[in-house]
Amino acid sequence: MAELRTEEMILNMGPQHPSTHGVLRLVLTLNGEIVEEVKPVLGYLHRCFEKHAEAMTYPQVIPYTDRMDYLNAMSNELAYVLAVEKLLGIEVPERVEYIRVIMAELQRIASHLVAIGTYGNDSGAMTPFLYCFMDREKVLELFEIVCGARMLYNYIWVGGLSHDITPEFITKTKELVKYLRPRMKMINNLLSYNKIFIERTAKIGILPPEVAINAGVSGPTLRGSGVKYDLRKSDPYSIYNKFDFDICVGTGERGVVGDCWNRYIVRAYEIEQSLRIIEQAIDSIPEGDVQSAVPKRVKPVAGESYVRTESPKGELGYYIISDGSLNPYRVKARSPSFCNISVINQISRGHMIADVVMILGSFDIVLGCIDR
């Protein structure tokens, strides 16, 4: 029999595809069902944040940082504001620091809930998505109490906060902590330890720690590979050194260290750690005025600053150069999703097409963060 003629096939995935979490386009080179190469094509959501920042005054940039990674607006604001405060050399009141940490951790919970829910959706389980969004709605309700907005807040200001928290916020946050613990147990039983889900994700897309470190991968994606690296512990910013919490890493409880399941479960465990931080912080908020350190005019002297923080997606950094005017001379954002997506080709090779969906979901990318 004559030999079968085979040839590679190019398959276009996205930009309109339900599992690309936005408008990412992947060009897959296939050998039958096996993926030979994955080439991400970016830029469908390029909103030129960095160029915008040059035309705005320092406080005006904050709403644009919200829209960068729209699932964790608070963490984006926090990182940017910390960089500006470093440039100005101002100290903020202790009360502000506490509230900022609580907000950042609540946002981490909301972001991880979306990650878990949509990952379940990617693997074909619709129910966890509905449960996760129900719980996320409760977190957003808290943000609404303090600043009126659900998603994009402009809450953290240079030197302070736009509004003080209310007693209602404190009681509702305590209720949420009590409510979420059993809910997370339920979601874990429903999805994380579900046999079908484990079959889909375990031993898929194994990311070795040395590859992850070389590529600059950070956040839960890096910790899924067993690397104990969390900026809240390794390089504490704000007042994170005051709180007692653990760094969650992938341990190979199911599958092997560095696979999709381990990357996923880090997020589920981190919600518990965030709850612990909130519990410790909510009871010890000192008294004070949240706007006492807000400068009338933000006009730093010429210089530069870089601040990196642990956002729910990974290491988020802002590099700001000031020329002494009211506008920043240059703002560079180091976004975690952009660095994390860079390893997708390396770890998807040799897997099936359907696994690419799971690998992509396990990175928890946000296109606003990749394209900026």
Next chain:
Amino acid sequence: MGILNKLDNSVEQFESGNIIITSMDKLLNWSRLSSMWQMFFGLACCAIEMMATSASHYDLDRFGIIPRPSPRHVDIILISGTVTLKMATRIKRLYDEMPAPKYILSMGSCANCGGPYWEHGYHVLKGIDRIIPVDVYVPGCPPRPEALLEGLIKLQERIRNQSLAKHIA
């Protein structure tokens, strides 16, 4: 019978409800507005609010709105977010692939007019209505789920008043 409650007093019943007489317009409009299948397609921040609206808390299913992944299956498309020039060509193509009758809901300031990116955004399309016709605009950055629901109800009203004989703008 559900249909009799939805179609107003122009319905006549005969033979103890086994035969009904109504106008073609009313029947078509009723069926179109009660199952507006939506394209599973998000662009930016607004897409998260769109997802939140279709999830359990706000529940789009009760309007008969179900997300479908292919443009061939859908009746409405929600333009939810910033439309960059690179994406605009793709949206035009997706719109062309949809079977008629098709409806467009522009969600959020970016899709309406460029939003926060209108001034310095050399890369942003200043309003989706420059390339495809829009039926309903929902303002907000991002609009709250309640606002999106209101927009969808407005779209239903629009469909209810359609006519086969004359075009209503």
